[in-house]
Amino acid sequence: MDAAIKQPINIYTESNPNPNSLKFVVNFMLLPEGVSRDFPDKENAANAPLAAELFDFPYVKRVFYMSNFITVTKSDDKEWMEVKGEIQQHIKAFLEAGKQILIEENVEEDHAVKDTDTDLEAKIKGVLDEYIRPAVEMDGGAITFDSFQDGKVKVLLQGACSGCPSSTITLKAGIENLLKRMVPEVQEVEAEGV
Secondary structure, X not given: OOOOOOOOOOEEEEEOOOOOEEXXXXXXXXXXXXXXXXXXXXXXXXXXXXXXXXXXXXXXXXXXXXXOEEEEEEOOOOOHHHHHHHHHHHHHHHHHOOOOXXXXXXXXXOOOOOOOOOHHHHHHHHHHXXXXXXXXXXXXXXXXXXXXXXXXXXXXXXXXXXXXXXXXXXXXXXXXXXXXXXXXXXXXXXXXXX
């Protein structure tokens, strides 16, 4: 072990609109800004050792990484007051052991504007980045641009947004209305992963 100074790891929780999801917020960045990873099951967590371990708890149904937080979605048959401490302790022990939460060659931003994007796609991504993404992240989730065709924007909702009872209302009343106002070419917004 090297002589690197270890910072104390502090974790607190934040609730969000999805009653089955809880954000576990740590006092340092876990992933670079703009990067997120969503794990709907253990099979998809092969390159995410912490997520894979969390799926060993039978009530864990989804794990999501972003910035300085991990959102865990549980099954309906458990209450947070029964399992929150167990999950929080597991995350803390994992991080204190110095283990990596992701095993990937290149961790890249999910929503960056690409050279192949049309001007309209870049404008839509800009609205998502500036106005919508921060609110979705505060609720323990992420929104990523998927495609734009024939007036329809497809977005991917991840983390706490997936399976959230209020995600459809948020999508139509919030995201779709804002995009229609700011990008007149947008006629409809549809979500994947809900």
